[in-house]
Amino acid sequence: MENFNFYIPTTVYFGKGEIKNLASSIKQFGGSKVLLAYGGGSIKKNGVYDAIATELKNAGIPYFDCDGIRPNPPVADVRKGIKIYREHNCDFILAVGGGSTIDAAKAMAAGVCYEGDVMDLMAGGKGEIKAAAPLASVLTMAGTGSELDMGGVITGEVNHKKHTIMHPLLYPKFSILDPTYTFSVPEKHSMAGCFDAFDHLLECYFVAGSESTDVQNMMNEGLMRSIVKNAPKVLANPEDYDARANIMWASSMALAGFQFVAGKKGSNWPMHGMGHELSSLYGMTHGETLALVAPSYLAYTLEKAPQYTWLFANFARNVFGVTEADDNVAAKLAISKVKEFADSINMPKNLKEAGVEENKLAYLAEKATEWGSIGALCDINKEDALDIFKRAFN
Ligand code: NZQ
Numbered sequence: 001m002e003n004f005n006f007y008i009p010t011t012v013y014f015g016k017g018e019i020k021n022l023a024s025s026i027k028q029f030g031g032s033k034v035l036l037a038y039g040g041g042s043i044k045k046n047g048v049y050d051a052i053a054t055e056l057k058n059a060g061i062p063y064f065d066c067d068g069i070r071p072n073p074p075v076a077d078v079r080k081g082i083k084i085y086r087e088h089n090c091d092f093i094l095a096v097g098g099g100s101t102i103d104a105a106k107a108m109a110a111g112v113c114y115e116g117d118v119m120d121l122m123a124g125g126k127g128e129i130k131a132a133a134p135l136a137s138v139l140t141m142a143g144t145g146s147e148l149d150m151g152g153v154i155t156g157e158v159n160h161k162k163h164t165i166m167h168p169l170l171y172p173k174f175s176i177l178d179p180t181y182t183f184s185v186p187e188k189h190s191m192a193g194c195f196d197a198f199d200h201l202l203e204c205y206f207v208a209g210s211e212s213t214d215v216q217n218m219m220n221e222g223l224m225r226s227i228v229k230n231a232p233k234v235l236a237n238p239e240d241y242d243a244r245a246n247i248m249w250a251s252s253m254a255l256a257g258f259q260f261v262a263g264k265k266g267s268n269w270p271m272h273g274m275g276h277e278l279s280s281l282y283g284m285t286h287g288e289t290l291a292l293v294a295p296s297y298l299a300y301t302l303e304k305a306p307q308y309t310w311l312f313a314n315f316a317r318n319v320f321g322v323t324e325a326d327d328n329v330a331a332k333l334a335i336s337k338v339k340e341f342a343d344s345i346n347m348p349k350n351l352k353e354a355g356v357e358e359n360k361l362a363y364l365a366e367k368a369t370e371w372g373s374i375g376a377l378c379d380i381n382k383e384d385a386l387d388i389f390k391r392a393f394n
């Protein structure tokens with residue numbers, strides 16, 4: 001096992017009614033004037049906004065709204081939040097929403113402590129994160145794991161490319177996870193969130209170095225199994241508390257401290273790299289892009305890195321209960337099981353059905369590899385990426 005650091009400073013309040021901890025926790029972390037960041041209005045319809053406003057008012061904590069943060073958050077939404085924060089001399093950021101809102105809030109937290117433009121602070125940019133405003137999240141949609149990790153994804157202006165912002169200072173100070181807040185998430189987004197979390201676990205499982213990481217692999221398999229079990233329950237009954245709770249906790253755990261890739265050789269998140277290009281070009285929902293790419297990526301990887309056949313076979317047996325004894329056969333079944341799972345939760349079946357034009361596949365492959373080869377078990381270069389996109393087309 002490779003050496004690694006493990007650090008998760010976020011306090012989690014999990015369960016129905018845990019919003020009661022909001023005001024005291026903000027005060028605990030020095031907040032006295034809050035920038036309240038949220039999305040397109042779902043929280044005003046489902047009562048979450050009112051619950052938060054009541055808590056803050058009762059505690060005498062003033063707050064200033066930054067509403068309208070869009071999915072796949074554009075940097076303009078981040079800049080807007082930075083402006084409001086500065087105008088009102090806020091000292092705390094509360095993100096209420098899904099990954100897009102929390103990610104935008106993380107970029108705001110770094111941006112308010114930086115004199116230049118916030119895009120400088122994205123990975124590979126010319127700036128450096130040296131300080132950040134304290135932030136916390138109230139999660140309303142399960143999937144990304146942003147509530148318990150230190151990263152965010154922001155859509156830039158050039159080609160709508162998605163950029164990562166990452167720093168230990170961007171861990172939320174606390175996150176409130178009330179599964180009832182997710183009852184109102186529309187089916188499409190609930191299921192996309194389930195696949196997103198599942199894919200985070202895939203990205204951390206099919207990584208070189210997995211030979212030696214039994215703890216990470218077996219915990220990961222358990223989480224994947226819990227998503228495969230509970231996603232259909234949420235689909236059948238969106239108000240199934242325990243199913244929502246399990247999906248919420250599995251999603252949070254999936255990326256918490258990037259624990260399941262710890263001790264391995266490192267991953268550059270190839271399925272995410274390819275999926276992000278679909279969001280950049282077509283504005284597609286994040287989890288759906290992953291469902292479109294994952295089966296083809298895994299099939300291609302198995303062919304190119306047959307020395308990992310055992311890992312695919314383990315996955316088939318331990319996540320999907322495949323009983324096939326022959327590793328080669330079980331490994332192939334692993335891929336059909338992932339596809340069956342995606343289909344069973346109503347993810348788009350292929351790129352064509354999702355509205356992707358065939359003549360854009362080469363562009364997508366080029367963009368997905370523009371910063372170098374991707375791949376976690378083998379190199380995926382531009383030609384490989386094109387092959388994967390072609391397999392995913394129909
Ligand atoms: O904007 P509102 O009106 O709130 O509606 C949202 C939005 O339309 C809606 N929604 C959320 N909670 C709801 C609800 N509707 C009704 N009731 C509720 N309780 O759901 C829609 C999607 O929300 P969004 O935040 O965009 O979804 P998600 O949580 O999937 O976030 C996606 C973003 O996270 C990034 C993705 O790239 C994408 O930009 N990711 C962030 C990661 C991280 N920080 O670690 C990792 C992920 O891999 C991912 O890349």
Ligand code: ZN
Binds near residue numbers: 196199
């Ligand atoms: Zn994701």
